Amino acid sequence: MTAVTTTSTIHHPNRAPRHTLKKIALITGLSIGAVFAAAPVLWMISTSLKPNGEVMQTPPQLISGNLNFDAYTTVLTDPGKLRFFVNSYVVALAVTALTLLVAILAAYAFSRYEFPGKRLVNMVIVSVQAVPPITLVIPYFGLMVSLGLYNTYPGLIITHMVFTLPYAIIMMTAYFNTLPRELDEAVKVDGATGWTALWRVLVPISVPGMIAVGVYTFMISWNEYLFALTLTRTDDMRTVPIGIQLLMGQHSYEWNEMMAMSILGSIPVLVLFLVFQRRFIGGLSAGAVKS
Known part of the structure; x- marks a missing residue:
């Protein structure tokens, strides 16, 4: 010892x-x-914050002697550039709301019911995420043109949902699987339907998972570039990522305005994450483990 x-x-x-x-x-x-x-x-x-002429000066300076907010003023007072932000908000918010609605309904079915083809549908949902989006550009372009949805909000919203729904369904299903079945069964014993059990019991206690899915969905739709470029034709339908690209002219680039739009375009996602940080992380960790 x-x-x-x-x-x-x-x-x-x-x-x-x-x-x-x-x-x-x-x-x-x-x-x-x-x-x-x-x-x-x-x-x-x-x-x-620099004049455009000082952006490429040598040696580069992090802090310029001519700091100003002219680029921000130009962006925020130009109706055409503000339209890019309006379009991004409309599309991203609509995609987030519809994705959450569909994901909740689908996840409830996958989590609480058995039906023919359940495993096959699950495999299809997972396999969609494995397809490179660029391979679908031409098919979706032809589909939207034939449906009359080219250069419209519904065309962008439906297309974005194709890529946000698989993750949302998988995450919400995993989250519902962590909730005891006794919760909705107790409601059904009292005479309520599965619909009531979903919206009165499961959804209110699934807020962290919904926030995680919602923030992720908003980020994907807000930052999407490829289909926003392919499925729109006029500037009044362009989103923020396309608006930034349009500042790259044939002979000159408006670097300060591009960076100002990039900063302004980053603020919504940053604010969302800071406001819902705890619930976002909690929702991800809860949905990642199946009880």
Whole structure:
């Protein structure tokens, strides 16, 4: 017993320096990663506050002597550029609301009922996520033109939902699977229907999962570029990512305005994440584990 005590006493002081070194190494690594991730954002903010003529000067300067908000003023006072933001909000909010509605209904069916072809439908939903979106551009273009939905909000909304629904259904199904079946069964015993059990019991306690799915869906739709470019023709239907690209002229680029629009376009997603951060992370972690 004495030998064991002596040995532990001898080795104990060495643990503190090792723990400290690991902590320092971890903090150093995280700090380097944070700087690496923040550098492009800081440069984007710096560029948006410079006159366009100073953007490409050599050597580059992070802080210019002629800082101004002219690029932001130009973007926020131009009706054409503001239209890009309106279009993005309309499409992203509609996609988020419809995706959540369909995902909740589908997830409830997958979680609580058995029906023929259930496994096949699940496989189809998962396989959609494995298809590269660029391979679907031409088929969707032809489909939207034939349906008369080219250059319209419904065309963009339906197309975006094709790529947001699979993830939303998978996540909501996993979240519903963590909820005891006794909850909705107790409601049915009292004479209520499955519809009542879904909207009065399961949906209210599934808010963290819905927030996680909603934020993710909004981000996907807000940042989508490929189909927003392919399925729209006129500037009054373009979204923010396309509006930024349109500032790249044939002979000159409006770098400061591009960066200003990028900053303004990042704010909605950033605000959403900051407001719903706890529930977003909680929803992801709860939906990732099947009880």
